[in-house]
Amino acid sequence: MTRRIQLYDTTLRDGSQSEDINLTAADKLKIALKLDELGIDRIEGGWPGSNPVDVAFFKEIASYHLKHAVISAFGSTHHPNFTADSDPNLRAIVESGARVASIFGKSCEVHAAEALRLDAARNLEIIGDSVAFLKGKLAEVYFDAEHFFDGYKHNAAYALSALHRAHEAGADVLVLCDTNGGTLPHEVARIVAEVREALPGAAVGIHAHNDCELAVANSIAAVQAGAVQIQGTINGVGERCGNANLCSIIPTLELKFGGEYTCLPEGRLQQLTAVAAYVSEVANIPPFSRQPYVGRSAFAHKGGVHVSAVNRKSSLYEHISPDVVGNRQRILITELAGRSNIVSLARRFGFHLDKDEPVVKGLLTELKKKASLGYDYAAAEASVELLILRKLARRGVREFFRLLQFRVLETKHDSEGEPVSEVSVMVDVEGVTEHTAATGRGPVNALDNALRKALLGFYPRLSEMRLLDFKVRVLTGAETGGGTASTVRVLIESGDSDSRWVTVGVSFNIIEASWQALADSVTYKLYKDEHARRAGSDGE
Structure with missing residues (x-):
């Protein structure tokens, strides 16, 4: 019998605590809508009232009708100086409009005593009161037992008491948190099984951090031991070494256990790679190419x-x-x-x-x-395709343009002023000599502007093309020169509304290397458009 595992995504909250991620309310909204399309069950939007971004997100998302996901708010148990119904944090959760909330509380006796300066009994009272208050206002409440595994190994009876108190107060899921990320899979499996035996009527979840690179393994071990909810993030982003990576957990559960588990609605798994790339793009972080399943290098x-x-x-x-x-x-x-x-x-x-x-x-x-x-054809697949097509000379790449010459002029008038880049380009296009000049923000941008100026009259669809990334690497070694005379490799990533492609150039002259990559990039765009046009004509 297939067991349904609930996916609780915390990319917008725990994931945004990664040091290289800063999400705006608009960013969070885009990601939430994409996660809903994927079929994530619960999306943690943030901590209402803690910052303007999260306040704006909860206000905006309320106007959208999500197809599958339910938005969850996050917070802590109430402050010791307040009661549950007077605590600003809990009130903000209720007022956020979220139907679901996840609140964390101390399940480790040492943390309660050292971090909150609370005696053990008062901490348990706060947990119960906080969960009960929210349960009276919301559809579902999850209790995140912070530092649970460390607390359980230190004092199992007290850690279980925290869970008992939350369960008695009405918590829908007791989420066991490996907050420091130091627990091993066999420990997770044993402890989850013991928790389920101690609280036979309770639903158990897992929230794992990746400090030992075991967050995925720990999450799967918890599911095998009976956990019904997994908390994690897209691409494993999060504080320190990150959270459990849902992009690895989801396909592992769905594909590796013979149909024993399911996470996503039927037919959604094929969206996973696109969603991983989309989240990276919105978060403005480079995708991890060697990421299992969804990474560019995975296959x-x-x-x-x-x-x-x-x-x-x-x-x-x-x-x-x-x-x-x-x-x-x-x-x-x-x-x-x-x-x-x-x-x-x-x-x-x-x-x-x-x-x-x-x-x-x-x-x-x-x-x-x-x-x-030094030509990196592993990265520059568009340049490889052009090379093969030219060599085979069948349905290949015709010469859309031919360089006659270019000249680069760099001018800087004083130490305070910015340099001015000016480029003139002479190319042969369809038997016509085009001689153009343009300025730009640096010589490569000026070269790009001048080339487009020469070609747009012949190939209007070049206006769709945009440069997405530009990378320069110095190639070391005796054969490539040394110091400022070194050979350099330039990789240019370009794109249009349909696709993205990478081209490469290599030279001891950075402008020449840039020209090679730029010319290949423009040629690839023109070839791609012509090939699509011919395919369309053949189908008519």
Whole structure:
């Protein structure tokens, strides 16, 4: 029989406590709506009354009709100087409009005594009164037993007393918190089982932190021991080393236990990779490429032996099919590549080659040579695609434009003034020589502006393209020079309304390397549009 596990997302509250994340109310609203689309059960919006951002979020989200999720408010048990019904924190939770709340209280006797300066009995009284007050006002109340596992190992009887008090007061779920993130999976499994035996009528949840990189394992161990709710964040963001990563927990439970558990509504799991990327983008943090299931590298294959195997049967080096979680297989081209890499990439572009064909051997030699010079084709897949298409010269890339020359002029008038960048570009476009000039915020921006100015009259859809990221890396080693004479690699990420792509350039001259990457980026956009137009014509 399949057991339904409730997902409680705290990205907007605990996740926002990550040192590199600062979410506005608008950011929180966007993420909440995306989590609702995914099928998350409970979304913790923040701590009402604690800051203007959370106040604004609860006010705004009230005007939306969520399809699946229920918004939860967060707070603490009441202050010792107040009663539950007079406590500003608890009143703010009620007034937030949230139907659900999660409040934390001390379940560790040492913490109650040292942090709150409370005697043990008074702490238990506060827990019971706080839960009972909220339960009388809201549909559901969850009690987050802070430092529960540490407290249980120190004084199990007292930690259980805190749970008993919350349960008697009406708490819907008793959430066991590994607040310091130091508990091991076998300990979690044992303690959760003992809690369920001590409170047979209580629903138990888990809130794990990742300080030992065990938050996912601990959450799954808790579920196996009978927990019915998991608290975590998208991409595992959170204070210190982060929270339990729902992007790993969800597919593990749904795919690895033979149907024993379910977390999301049917058909939603394929949205997971897109949701992970969306949250990273809104939070303005770089996605973790090696993240299991949803990371860009999760199903990337670099070594020739691996690629040869997955070409025959993907499960030989993939534990699940990438499309199940909305991800995709990637074949990388590096100095470790074999002919199987070329064949696999060509097949993705619509060319069916045999690895013994001379063109495959020639492509591999060229790609390896360029990789040895610093061209990072593992990162710049668009440049790889263009290289292969040009080499194969079938349905390939025609010459949309040809550089005749460019000139860069940098002017700085005094020590206080900002430098001025001016670029002139001469290109041949469809047999016409275009000579344009433009300024910009730095030479690369000026180069981009001048090239677009020359091409837009011929290719209007270039106006849709935007530069998303620009990375420069100095390549060390005797063959690349040294110091200010070093060879540099430039990676440019571009995008339009449909997709994103990365191109690469390498030179001892940073402007030349930037031109290579920029020219490839523009060419890829033009090729992509022409290919889509031809495909549309063929289908008519």
